[in-house]
Amino acid sequence: MSHVVYVNHPTNKAMVHDTNCGKYTYRRRDETINGYWSGTFGSLEEALNYAKGTGKKNVDTCAFCVK
């Protein structure tokens, strides 16, 4: 299982998703004006560390895919 982080600039958020999450599969490799997807991480912990390292105010996990 892999995790990925979506960094959203307007909301100042870094959100951790599972790579199977619909949000990721729809937006894969899509760089938007609002933010970007990180590379994938082998564990939730690594993804969370990356999310914290972005300096975004809100670090969270997706309610739909990360348990």
Ligand SMILES: [Zn+2]
């Ligand atoms: Zn998700």
